[in-house]
Amino acid sequence: MEGDLRSRNSSSEKRYFPGSLGSSDADDEGIVACEDVEVNPFDGLPYSSRYYKLLKEREDLPIWKEKYSFMENLLQNQIVIISGDAKCGKSSQVPQWCAEYCLSVRYEHGGVVCTQVHKQTAVQLALRVADEMDVNIGHEVGYVIPFENCSTSETILRYCTDDMLQREMMSSPFLGSYGVIILDDTQERSMATDVLLGLLKGVLVARPELKLVINSSPHLISKLSAYYGNVPLIEVKNKHPVEVVYLSGAQKEHFQSVLHLIFEIHQSGEKGDIVVFLACEQDIEKAYEIVCQEGSNLNPNLGELVVVPLYPKEKCALFRPSDETEKRCQVYQRRVVLTASSAESLIWSNTVKFVIDVGVERRKVYNPRIRANSLVMQPISQSQAETRKQILGSSSSGKLFCLYSEEFASKDMRPLKPAEMQEANLTSMVLFMKRIDIAGLGHCDFLNRPAPNCFSHLPRGAEEAALTCWKSFLHPEGDHFTLINIYKAYQDMVLNSTSEHCVEKWCHDYFLNCCALRMADVIRAELLEIIKRIELPCTEPAFGSKENALNIKKALLSGYFMQIARDVDGSGNYLMLTHKQVAQLHPLSSYSITKKMPEWVLFHKFSISENNYIRITSEISPELFMQMAPQYYFSNLPPSESKDILQQVMHHLSPISTMKNEQKMCETCPETTEQRCTIQ
Numbered sequence: 001m002e003g004d005l006r007s008r009n010s011s012s013e014k015r016y017f018p019g020s021l022g023s024s025d026a027d028d029e030g031i032v033a034c035e036d037v038e039v040n041p042f043d044g045l046p047y048s049s050r051y052y053k054l055l056k057e058r059e060d061l062p063i064w065k066e067k068y069s070f071m072e073n074l075l076q077n078q079i080v081i082i083s084g085d086a087k088c089g090k091s092s093q094v095p096q097w098c099a100e101y102c103l104s105v106r107y108e109h110g111g112v113v114c115t116q117v118h119k120q121t122a123v124q125l126a127l128r129v130a131d132e133m134d135v136n137i138g139h140e141v142g143y144v145i146p147f148e149n150c151s152t153s154e155t156i157l158r159y160c161t162d163d164m165l166q167r168e169m170m171s172s173p174f175l176g177s178y179g180v181i182i183l184d185d186t187q188e189r190s191m192a193t194d195v196l197l198g199l200l201k202g203v204l205v206a207r208p209e210l211k212l213v214i215n216s217s218p219h220l221i222s223k224l225s226a227y228y229g230n231v232p233l234i235e236v237k238n239k240h241p242v243e244v245v246y247l248s249g250a251q252k253e254h255f256q257s258v259l260h261l262i263f264e265i266h267q268s269g270e271k272g273d274i275v276v277f278l279a280c281e282q283d284i285e286k287a288y289e290i291v292c293q294e295g296s297n298l299n300p301n302l303g304e305l306v307v308v309p310l311y312p313k314e315k316c317a318l319f320r321p322s323d324e325t326e327k328r329c330q331v332y333q334r335r336v337v338l339t340a341s342s343a344e345s346l347i348w349s350n351t352v353k354f355v356i357d358v359g360v361e362r363r364k365v366y367n368p369r370i371r372a373n374s375l376v377m378q379p380i381s382q383s384q385a386e387t388r389k390q391i392l393g394s395s396s397s398g399k400l401f402c403l404y405s406e407e408f409a410s411k412d413m414r415p416l417k418p419a420e421m422q423e424a425n426l427t428s429m430v431l432f433m434k435r436i437d438i439a440g441l442g443h444c445d446f447l448n449r450p451a452p453n454c455f456s457h458l459p460r461g462a463e464e465a466a467l468t469c470w471k472s473f474l475h476p477e478g479d480h481f482t483l484i485n486i487y488k489a490y491q492d493m494v495l496n497s498t499s500e501h502c503v504e505k506w507c508h509d510y511f512l513n514c515c516a517l518r519m520a521d522v523i524r525a526e527l528l529e530i531i532k533r534i535e536l537p538c539t540e541p542a543f544g545s546k547e548n549a550l551n552i553k554k555a556l557l558s559g560y561f562m563q564i565a566r567d568v569d570g571s572g573n574y575l576m577l578t579h580k581q582v583a584q585l586h587p588l589s590s591y592s593i594t595k596k597m598p599e600w601v602l603f604h605k606f607s608i609s610e611n612n613y614i615r616i617t618s619e620i621s622p623e624l625f626m627q628m629a630p631q632y633y634f635s636n637l638p639p640s641e642s643k644d645i646l647q648q649v650m651h652h653l654s655p656i657s658t659m660k661n662e663q664k665m666c667e668t669c670p671e672t673t674e675q676r677c678t679i680q
Helices: 002-012 049-059 062-076 090-104 119-133 162-171 191-206 218-228 251-268 281-295 323-328 382-390 406-411 427-435 463-473 479-496 500-509 514-533 546-560 590-594 622-628 631-635 641-652 655-668
Strands: 079-084 111-116 141-145 148-150 157-161 178-183 211-216 233-236 243-246 273-277 304-309 333-339 352-357 360-367 372-379 399-402 564-567 574-576 582-585 600-607 613-619
Touching (some): 049 119, 062 090, 062 233, 079 090, 090 111, 090 119, 090 178, 111 119, 111 162, 157 162, 162 191, 178 191, 191 211, 251 273, 251 352, 281 304, 281 333, 463 590, 479 500, 479 514, 479 546, 479 590, 479 613, 500 514, 546 622, 622 641, 631 641
Parallel strands (some): 079 211, 079 233, 111 178, 141 157, 273 333
Antiparallel strands (some): 564 600, 574 582
């Protein structure tokens, strides 16, 4: 047996440990590329016979052909993107290769962490990978999910849910325990994964030695490439012929069509398990009762119909093959898995031969107007439909039954799955951002931002035309006032137009986002209703008056006193008081367009990219800042030239002079004090 294992090892695997990152001595332990490795470098023990058996299975995975290419790219780049379909092996093999990379540099920068959207997949992947690496679960390989930590400080490769890694950033913002971070299943667009994608852009700048690997389906690759710039892309081909049957006109009665199709497949006698994607969990429960009841009345010679409900949101086992159970059973068993959206990654069985897809889903969408979640029935995305087809894997006889027409798929389905960040309640995310000392959402460059901009996305070549249109809204006081001008112009258009189409055309002509402006109108109306209900003073808007501009700046400073920057050299290099980061005004800022560079500005957003920009800025005076900013905030500012200037301003604002200034202001404008509390 020992001879067989040696020959199998030498012929089937070439372990790759890049010596260029280690010592220059060829005799160093572990930093070698050799073909006859008998001892496991991760625990120092001889490999078991099971290791070689699993190795042969690993070599058959489509991702295996890309190992050398991946390792070379990981050595030479900080970010690597991997594009691969379901079941190509990227979730199990790539983390192992990253562990080999960390071993080659003697864990100088930490270990490997791989995120998952579902806690079930995190656990099962950790168990599978520990088996393949021939190490102990909970030691060299482990997992961390909510309320369960099966790892130690010495764990080399850790699987965890994306929200757990996000939580870890609260205590360790730069994730110093890891040398390689793998974000898996990014196409699921969970809020935690999208937040990590944004935050890690800043972490990578602060930690040049950190490596980031992004696993995704092919549908999101173009968006990720545009988001991260020119980074290497490894594409894994895993195309297998799958017969697709479209049932036109069935989408209205999809539930009854599903039941009819399940029994029809079973009665055909063709073997293979069935996976059914229903619209919601209520449909899963209803279908489970009916199929169990009707299945007991079917011809026993066709085999037993075993119904498996799989709820994506609950802690349930993955659907995996159970060969041992089948061997013990005398009667053939056909499993029918009833599930819904987001469960595609929970199905690991190779026995699936039929997939039934209803093409719609009931999504939970947060409605900010009523501050509650709404259940909305809508079509799935084209990327989701493609992923469901990939569940059939390498089965050459697999069939996908789409209970919708091809026209429905091309016209009604969106190309990509919507990001959870754009449909969910953002309270927890905002609190998290505050917890890790980020003053506002604008500090994180999200893949999809949670709030839509009032300016439309500009098509290529339309920049000059858009600037010409936007110049008519510019206000000398800054961008916040420019936004007020845009909103006022929108309101006037709504009042004077004869139809909604006219308003939309006006927004289109001026390169403005009609949906965002409409939402602003809704939010303002809701706030106004609350103000009247609690009997706060309210006056008509005083657009254009100096008192109104002063009150707006006071309101902005009261809420955004942490977001102040100063032009330190007179050339537009703005140093932020809190973070000491340097940024420039965004090219579309009113100050950039008018070539005016105020010394002190309040900014609403800060984005880290090739050029650091502050967006939506308005000029303020240091005197007004010292009046409105809390004393505790100013006293905790780090020492700087800007703080010295503000200190001098504070000395000039003695209690006597401040009282005289306020008295003078009250004489010239008696309603100033009341207007600070007045909503317009």
